[in-house]
Structure formats: C-alpha cells, structure tokens
Amino acid sequence: xxxxxxxxxxxxxxxxxxxxxxxxxxxxxxxxxxxxxxxxxxxxxxxxxxxxxxxxxxxxxxxxxxxxxxxxxxxxxxxxxxxxxxxxxxxxxxxxxxxxxxxxxxxxxxxxxxxxxxxxxxxxxxxxxxxxxxxxxxxxxxxxxxxxxxxxxxxxxxxxxxxxxxxxxxxxxxxxxxxxxxxxxxxxxxxxxxxxxxxxxxxxxxxxxxxxxxxxxxxxxxxxxxxxxxxxxxxxxxxxxxxxxxxxxxxxxxxxxxxxxxxxxxxxxxxxxxxxxxxxxxxxxxxxxxxxxxxxxxxxxxxxxxxxxxxxxxxxxxxxxxxxxxxxxxxxxxxxxxxxxxxxxxxxxxxxxxxxxxxxxxxxxxxxxxxxxxxxxxxxxxxxxxxxxxxxxxxxxxxxxxxxxxxxxxxxxxxxxxxxxxxxxxxxxxxxxxxxxxxxxxxxxxxxxxxxxxxxxxxxxxxxxxxxxxxxxxxxxxxxxxxxxxxxxxxxxxxxxxxxxxxxxxxxxxxxxxxxxxxxxxxxxxxxxxxxxxxxxxxxxxxxxxxxxxxxxxxxxxxxxxxxxxxxxxxxxxxxxxxxxxxxxxxxxxxxxxxxxxxxxxxxxxxxxxxxxxxxxxxxxxxxxxxxxxxxxxxxxxxxxxxxxxxxxxxxxxxxxxxxxxxxxxxxxxxxxxxxxxxxxxxxxxxxxxxxxxxxxxxxxxxxxxxxxxxxxxxxxxxxxxxxxxxxxxxxxxxxxxxxxxxxxxxxxxxxxxxxxxxxxxxxxxxxxxxxxxxxxxxxxxxxxxxxxxxxxxxxxxx
Numbered sequence: 001x002x003x004x005x006x007x008x009x010x011x012x013x014x015x016x017x018x019x020x021x022x023x024x025x026x027x028x029x030x031x032x033x034x035x036x037x038x039x040x041x042x043x044x045x046x047x048x049x050x051x052x053x054x055x056x057x058x059x060x061x062x063x064x065x066x067x068x069x070x071x072x073x074x075x076x077x078x079x080x081x082x083x084x085x086x087x088x089x090x091x092x093x094x095x096x097x098x099x100x101x102x103x104x105x106x107x108x109x110x111x112x113x114x115x116x117x118x119x120x121x122x123x124x125x126x127x128x129x130x131x132x133x134x135x136x137x138x139x140x141x142x143x144x145x146x147x148x149x150x151x152x153x154x155x156x157x158x159x160x161x162x163x164x165x166x167x168x169x170x171x172x173x174x175x176x177x178x179x180x181x182x183x184x185x186x187x188x189x190x191x192x193x194x195x196x197x198x199x200x201x202x203x204x205x206x207x208x209x210x211x212x213x214x215x216x217x218x219x220x221x222x223x224x225x226x227x228x229x230x231x232x233x234x235x236x237x238x239x240x241x242x243x244x245x246x247x248x249x250x251x252x253x254x255x256x257x258x259x260x261x262x263x264x265x266x267x268x269x270x271x272x273x274x275x276x277x278x279x280x281x282x283x284x285x286x287x288x289x290x291x292x293x294x295x296x297x298x299x300x301x302x303x304x305x306x307x308x309x310x311x312x313x314x315x316x317x318x319x320x321x322x323x324x325x326x327x328x329x330x331x332x333x334x335x336x337x338x339x340x341x342x343x344x345x346x347x348x349x350x351x352x353x354x355x356x357x358x359x360x361x362x363x364x365x366x367x368x369x370x371x372x373x374x375x376x377x378x379x380x381x382x383x384x385x386x387x388x389x390x391x392x393x394x395x396x397x398x399x400x401x402x403x404x405x406x407x408x409x410x411x412x413x414x415x416x417x418x419x420x421x422x423x424x425x426x427x428x429x430x431x432x433x434x435x436x437x438x439x440x441x442x443x444x445x446x447x448x449x450x451x452x453x454x455x456x457x458x459x460x461x462x463x464x465x466x467x468x469x470x471x472x473x474x475x476x477x478x479x480x481x482x483x484x485x486x487x488x489x490x491x492x493x494x495x496x497x498x499x500x501x502x503x504x505x506x507x508x509x510x511x512x513x514x515x516x517x518x519x520x521x522x523x524x525x526x527x528x529x530x531x532x533x534x535x536x537x538x539x540x541x542x543x544x545x546x547x548x549x550x551x552x553x554x555x556x557x558x559x560x561x562x563x564x565x566x567x568x569x570x571x572x573x574x575x576x577x578x579x580x581x582x583x584x585x586x587x588x589x590x591x592x593x594x595x596x597x598x599x600x601x602x603x604x605x606x607x608x609x610x611x612x613x614x615x616x617x618x619x620x621x622x623x624x625x626x627x628x629x630x631x632x633x634x635x636x637x638x639x640x641x642x643x644x645x646x647x648x649x650x651x652x653x654x655x656x657x658x659x660x661x662x663x664x665x666x667x668x669x670x671x672x673x674x675x676x677x678x679x680x681x682x683x684x685x686x687x688x689x690x691x692x693x694x695x696x697x698x699x700x701x702x703x704x705x706x707x708x709x710x711x712x713x714x715x716x717x718x719x720x721x722x723x724x725x726x727x728x729x730x731x732x733x734x735x736x737x738x739x740x741x742x743x744x745x746x747x748x749x750x751x752x753x754x755x756x757x758x759x760x761x762x763x764x765x766x767x768x769x770x771x772x773x774x775x776x777x778x779x780x781x782x783x784x785x786x787x788x789x790x791x792x793x794x795x796x797x798x799x
Contacts, residue, residue, distance in 0.1 A: 033530035058702035072119035121496030128448035218415025251359035312407035428490030
C-alpha cells in the first residue's frame with residue numbers, strides 16, 4: 001500500500017496524464033460514460049469500464065499518441081433532489097460530497113484521467129452551454145411545447161421517460177407510474193430518424209449495439225390508408241392507419257384505435273355504449289405504455305357501437321374497437337386488423353367473435369403459425385383484382401389503387417418519437433424560455449439562467465415544480481416588456497450528458513462551449529465505452545444533439561463517436577445485480593485497502609469476458625495477489641544484461657503479440673493469462689534478464705501501473721511514461737511452429753500455433769486462454785482435458 005501511495009502521489013504531482021495542446025501529434029480520444037455521483041459511491045461493477053479504458057489509454061500513450069482520457073460528473077437529476085428533500089439538505093451540497101467520494105475512489109484505483117479537464121453538469125459555467133444548445137434548437141424549430149401523454153410518477157411528481165419506467169414502476173422510487181396529458185417541451189429528434197440510421201454506416205459499433213439503435217428508431221415501409229367513418233359523419237372524417245401489409249386490405253375485418261383517440265369525444269353522442277367506452281378508457285390510462293404494449297399479456301378491448309369504418313377498396317363496413325394495446329403516441333394511434341394473417345389480431349378476433357377472412361394462400365405449405373394464422377409468403381386470394389399476385393406485386397398494385405382513390409399512399413414510418421424534455425423538478429437546468437401573454441414563447445438570451453438558491457425543493461401538490469411558486473419565475477418579456485413568467489420546468493438529466501464529450505475539449509472556455517480548433521483536432525471520440533443499458537437513448541440523444549450542432553456549423557464531424565463498445569455487468573456472488581437496496585454492493589476501496597489497487601485492477605479485468613456479465617468472487621482475487629508476488633519475485637532472479645535469451649525471445653514475442661491484440665479486442669482476461677504463462681516460463685528457467693524484464697513490464701504497465709513503476713525504479717529501468725509500446729516479430733513467432741487443433745466435446749472450435757518444444761501443460765493453458773475456447777468453457781464444468789501429442793486438445797464439458 002505504501003508503494004502504491006508513493007507512486008499515486010508522484011504521478012499526480014508531475015501531472016503525467018494530461019493531454020497536451022500540441023496539435024502536431026496524432027491524437028487519441030478515449031471516453032467513458034461519466035458517472036452520476038450517487039450517495040452510494042462507486043461499486044466494483046462501475047469500475048470495470050474505467051479500468052479497461054485506462055489500459056487502452058496507457059497503451060496509446062506508449063504508442064506515441066496525444067491521449068485525452070477525461071472525467072466529469074453527470075450530477076443533475078432526481079436522486080440527489082429526492083435525497084435532499086428527505087434529509088433537508090441542498091442537492092448542491094449532496095452532489096459536492098458525493099463527487100469528492102467518487103474522486104477519492106477513482107484516484108485510489110490509479111485511473112490515468114486528465115483531472116485538469118474535470119467537468120460537472122451542475123456548474124453554471126457548464127449548463128450555460130447546455131442552455132445555449134437548447135436555444136439554438138428552439139431557434140431552428142426543433143424545440144417546441146405541446147400537449148402529450150406522459151409517464152407520471154405519483155411519488156416523484158415528475159414526468160419520466162419510457163426507459164425510466166420499469167414494469168409500471170418508477171425506476172428511482174419504485175412507486176406507481178400513471179399516464180396523464182401535460183403540456184411538455186419536446187425536442188424533435190424524429191426529424192433526424194433517417195440520418196441516425198444512415199450514419200450508423202460511418203461508425204464502428206458492435207452488432208448488438210447497432211441493432212438496438214436500429215430497433216429503437218424502428219424504420220418500416222408500407223402505406224398510410226384512410227378508412228372513412230360512418231354513419232352520418234362528414235365524408236372528410238376518417239381514421240388513418242399505417243400498415244406494412246397493405247396488400248392484405250381485403251382481409252381487414254375490424255379496426256382498433258387507442259382509447260385516447262379524439263373521435264370518442266368528438267362523436268360521443270353517436271356512440272351507443274359511451275359510458276362503457278369511458279370506463280375502459282379510464283382503466284387504460286392507469287397503465288403505462290410498457291404494460292399496455294406487453295406482447296405476452298391477454299389483449300382486451302371494447303367495440304364502439306354506433307360507429308363503423310368503411311374499407312376504401314370494397315366499401316365493406318368494419319367494426320371499430322378501442323384497445324389499450326394501441327398507443328396514441330405510436331404511429332397513427334389506429335391499426336387495421338387482418339386476423340387471418342396476424343397472430344395478435346387472430347387472438348383478439350377469437351376472443352370477440354370477429355370475422356376472419358383469409359387473403360394470402362400458402363403455396364409452399366410452410367410457415368403456418370396455427371390452423372387459422374398464416375404470416376409467410378404466398379399469393380393473394382379473396383382480394384378481387386389482387387388475386388393470384390405475389391405479395392410483392394400485390395403491395396405495389398394496392399398502393400397504386402389507393403392513390404387513385406385518394407385513400408392512401410406509400411409511407412415510411414419510424415417508431416422513434418420526439419423526446420419529451422420537461423421535468424417538473426428543481427434540480428435540473430432551467431429551460432431558457434419566457435412565456436409572454438403577448439409574444440408567446442420567447443428565448444431568454446441572458447445566459448446562463450441560474451437556478452435560484454432555495455431550501456424547499458419539494459414539488460407542489462399540483463405536480464408542478466416548486467420554481468413556479470417563486471418570485472424568480474416573474475419576469476418582463478424581453479420583446480415587449482409585459483409581465484411574463486419564466487418556464488419553470490427543468491431539463492432532464494439526459495441534457496447534460498448529450499454533449500459533455502465536447503466540453504472536455506475546452507472546459508475553461510467562457511466564449512464558446514469549445515474552440516473550433518480543438519474540436520477539429522480531437523473529434524470524433526476515437527473509442528467510447530459504456531454500459532449496454534445506455535446503447536439506446538443516451539446514444540441516440542447525444543448523436544442527435546451532435547448532428548444538430550454539425551448542421552449549424554458548431555462542430556466538424558457528423559458523428560460524435562467513431563467507435564463504441566459495451567461491457568457486461570459484474571453481478572454479486574449470488575448472481576443478482578449489485579444495489580444498495582439488496583445490500584450486496586462491493587466497495588472497490590475496501591478491496592484496494594486489503595489487496596492493493598494493482599490486484600484489484602488485474603482481477604476486474606481477469607474475471608471474465610469483458611463484454612459479458614460475470615459473477616464477483618471475493619476469494620478469487622487471491623490468484624491475482626499471488627501473480628503480483630510472482631512478478632515482484634522476478635527482481636530476485638534478475639540478471640543485469642539487456643540481452644534477450646534465444647530460448648525466451650520467441651515466448652516474449654508471442655506474449656507481446658497476444659497482449660497487444662487482446663487489448664484491442666477487449667480480451668483483457670486472456671491478455672493477463674498470457675502474461676501469467678510468460679512469468680511461469682521465466683520462473684522455470686530460473687532467471688530473467690533486464691532486457692526481458694524491460695519488455696514484460698511495458699506489457700504489464702497498463703494493467704498494474706504501481707507495481708511496474710516500483711519494479712522499474714528499483715531495477716534501474718527508465719520511467720515507463722517515457723517508453724514506447726514494444727513491437728513483436730511475426731516471422732519469429734511463426735517459424736517452426738506446429739498447429740494444435742482445439743476441440744470441445746470432440747468438435748473443432750479453433751487452432752493455436754505453438755513451438756514444438758512447448759510442454760503439454762503450457763499447451764493446455766494456451767488452449768484454455770484461446771478466445772473462442774475461453775468463451776465456451778467460461779463457468780462450465782470441465783470433466784476432462786484430453787491431449788493428443790502435438791495434434792489435439794479436447795475439453796470434455798458437461799453443459
């Protein structure tokens with residue numbers, strides 16, 4: 001511990017990890033999602049990304065890059081405010097205390113952050129620019145206020161985004177979330193839907209992250225179709241549906257609309273069962289969107305008696321139902337039902353005894369879901385002029401017909417909806433808008449609009465922010481001078497995190513959010529790592545803001561991140577997600593105090609596949625402690641010559657290649673395994689030369705920096721900060737090698753190339769550390785390890 005503290009203080013004193021302003025050097029921008037400084041502090045799961053990207057940053061510095069690896073705090077939001085209300089303390093005080101705790105923990109771990117660029121979203125010098133970006137969005141028509149259905153937490157008395165609602169409960173307080181209509185500020189992210197999709201081709205994202213982005217945006221092609229409503233209602237009144245299967249229009253036997261649809265109130269005098277409709281609608285509004293759209297739940301609905309729709313292509317009269325699984329905010333809030341060719345529609349039709357009409361015939365006799373539903377390819381039947389056509393031809397034909405009838409047209413639809421941006425709370429960025437009775441919504445250009453310093457933060461009983469009751473909200477309109485009101489909703493926590501990576505470039509700039517020269521040099525972020533839970537909305541929101549800034553010439557790249565990776569969770573020893581409420585949180589500081597930061601860093605990377613969820617095991621860290629002891633023991637068998645022995649040269653090159661490549665592929669566990677194998681090989685020879693130790697400690701440095709600093713000092717090697725990452729000789733690695741086939745239960749999974757003189761034990765170790773093999777055997781019960789000399793390693797596993 002004394003050794004680690006010595007080097008911790010030394011590095012901080014000489015400021016080794018600050019990015020320079022030398023724009024002639026090649027740059028590399030490494031980014032982690034900046035943490036929310038909660039009162040719980042960091043637990044071991046939070047540190048997985050920090051340590052992993054620290055390895056990347058340290059390697060890049062040794063490769064000659066000007067590296068930016070910054071840190072900051074995403075510190076607005078509900079948790080701090082709720083804690084402040086409960087404990088009668090200002091959220092600013094809570095936030096500052098939590099930040100100090102987080103900083104202490106991170107510095108303890110030896111993360112090589114550039115602390116000179118530290119940012120905090122609650123600092124007025126930061127959120128001034130968050131407000132500036134909102135102002136530009138407003139000026140360009142991308143920020144507006146409108147009535148919309150929202151998720152409303154009955155306890156927090158605040159609007160929640162969809163992702164903040166878990167199984168109908170508030171993510172923060174676990175109280176019931178209901179649906180209600182409120183006037184909200186929205187950002188028109190849907191305007192950028194196609195670009196957000198197209199520009200995924202410009203970036204290096206894992207397949208699963210890309211799929212999540214694509215699914216959330218949800219592009220679909222089909223047709224918008226108008227169904228007139230009858231009887232005795234103007235021919236201009238119709239329900240519009242969007243469908244990806246317009247060719248099945250002759251199979252439509254009913255329509256379903258959302259309970260909130262305006263035709264219910266508009267034509268309530270014509271609806272014979274209006275009281276039943278009102279009752280069903282009231283019950284629906286108690287549910288959130290997640291509950292209503294849940295696929296597995298039984299579908300409910302009620303027919304609107306007194307109204308019906310008219311199919312535009314054959315004038316059939318079609319019953320109209322309301323059902324809570326149709327959401328007014330998605331699509332048009334109305335769907336056409338073809339129960340013969342849709343499983344959900346079929347179940348609904350069966351329950352309510354609705355006619356089922358088959359219009360697609362299965363010519364291949366395959367793909368039948370059940371006796372009544374067919375969703376596969378085929379030809380059209382019972383569809384008049386479409387009969388005999390393939391689905392593709394029928395689709396283009398029916399769209400043309402709908403156009404002729406002025407009853408529909410081709411349409412592209414997106415699931416992505418505009419971003420609800422208002423929060424009825426105190427602890428957030430004030431929205432820089434003044435509501436004037438004469439001029440309407442007017443920008444407050446006198447930025448920053450600062451939060452007033454108050455002691456009572458509890459929302460009003462009406463559910464509005466406490467800010468609404470303060471004199472702070474009373475202002476004069478900057479246009480006409482009339483008495484007006486400030487906007488008292490604040491921005492969501494997402495706001496500050498949608499552009500923070502830009503402020504790191506120039507955190508002290510008072511004239512701009514960042515100087516354009518610095519933006520041109522540093523952007524885009526070269527490697528961004530974060531949790532899988534943030535690969536949808538945070539990624540979309542920040543990409544949207546960046547694209548807007550690109551459009552107005554404020555940044556120079558269309559995408560903020562060139563590469564994005566994600567790490568798996570570290571679960572508690574019983575397999576649960578770590579949380580304070582479960583009392584299963586492991587504080588990294590406790591582990592470091594007991595075993596040291598280097599042992600902790602090695603274990604957090606050795607614990608398993610970085611991209612998969614893994615179980616924490618406090619006992620297993622002892623293996624990393626013993627590894628450190630072995631490494632330190634190398635100084636006792638040191639031969640002070642810079643020569644690299646012939647019998648070690650190949651092993652050292654293989655290790656260098658393995659560690660170098662594994663860092664790039666996030667295979668930190670197998671990189672450490674390779675270094676363990678090297679140390680065992682060296683121990684078997686009984687000595688190590690200074691030249692060999694020099695190269696090995698360079699490989700180890702990003703993983704265990706304190707240990708390496710100490711070893712290099714006591715052996716007279718140069719400070720690793722001034723050293724370069726070692727190269728390897730591919731020809732030497734492959735010369736004279738033999739290929740070993742690797743099998744799982746007799747099935748070939750991979751191969752490795754080894755020196756013919758490699759021992760059986762070392763070959764099995766190399767086989768176990770192979771990327772494909774280690775992924776399969778991770779956590780499995782290996783019954784046998786079979787080695788056929790110089791040919792095969794076969795692992796027998798009981799899955």
